[in-house]
Amino acid sequence: MSERVRVKVCGTTSVHDAVMSAEAGADAVGFIFAPVSRRLVSPQVAREAGLSVGVTVARVGVFLNQGLDEVLRTAEAARVSAVQLHGELSSLYVEQVAAYYPVLRVLSPAELAGADVWRAHPGVTLMLDAPQPGGGVPLDWDALRAVFPVGAWLAGGLGPQNVAAAITALRPAAVDGVSRLESSPGVKDAEAVREFVRQARAG
Numbered sequence: 001m002s003e004r005v006r007v008k009v010c011g012t013t014s015v016h017d018a019v020m021s022a023e024a025g026a027d028a029v030g031f032i033f034a035p036v037s038r039r040l041v042s043p044q045v046a047r048e049a050g051l052s053v054g055v056t057v058a059r060v061g062v063f064l065n066q067g068l069d070e071v072l073r074t075a076e077a078a079r080v081s082a083v084q085l086h087g088e089l090s091s092l093y094v095e096q097v098a099a100y101y102p103v104l105r106v107l108s109p110a111e112l113a114g115a116d117v118w119r120a121h122p123g124v125t126l127m128l129d130a131p132q133p134g135g136g137v138p139l140d141w142d143a144l145r146a147v148f149p150v151g152a153w154l155a156g157g158l159g160p161q162n163v164a165a166a167i168t169a170l171r172p173a174a175v176d177g178v179s180r181l182e183s184s185p186g187v188k189d190a191e192a193v194r195e196f197v198r199q200a201r202a203g
């Protein structure tokens, strides 16, 4: 029997949306701490939102090319349970974060050649995403079929209309979405979130 696909709803900026995502059945909510993001949230709000989702929902802090100190300080202040790392980062940097938090290391398809180093690392899970995170652009699933790493998570333009097809194509361990789950940047569309979870469970 294949394992159930986990669902992460990212870009949470309020207690209201965190609770709504948890009630919709999300396994994880994401908080984006990259200053460039239109979904930037403060560690204080993320902490309050994370405390409101109960014990079974993971709280993921998302970072893009930020310094190690900043990542660890922000993650601690927000009380996240895992850290998602985007950007051009050394293996040493990723290992240093993984000494404190389970890590989702995000790679674009062009970076997959460097994925091998993480396959045997118990604290690091791979996520495949588009080169522009949060851009709502799906990956070319057909091109990835033969190379998608077992156990990896999938992001990139996933929403209620395409998540089941993505799961069928690549059998990721989890799916993650932002742009297609919003009514405006940083504000969730509750019906889109509910349908995203429903479709992912059906996929």
Ligand SMILES: O=C(O)c1ccccc1N[C@@H]1O[C@H](COP(=O)(O)O)[C@@H](O)[C@H]1O
Residues within 6 Å of the ligand: 010, 011, 030, 032, 034, 036, 037, 038, 039, 062, 063, 064, 086, 129, 130, 132, 133, 134, 135, 136, 137, 155, 156, 157, 158, 176, 177, 178, 179, 180
């Ligand atoms: O969404 C952002 O603004 C963002 C900024 C910096 C790093 C990551 C960001 N989001 C991540 O992008 C993917 C998928 O987004 P989308 O569904 O294609 O819009 C997801 O992993 C987010 O965590």
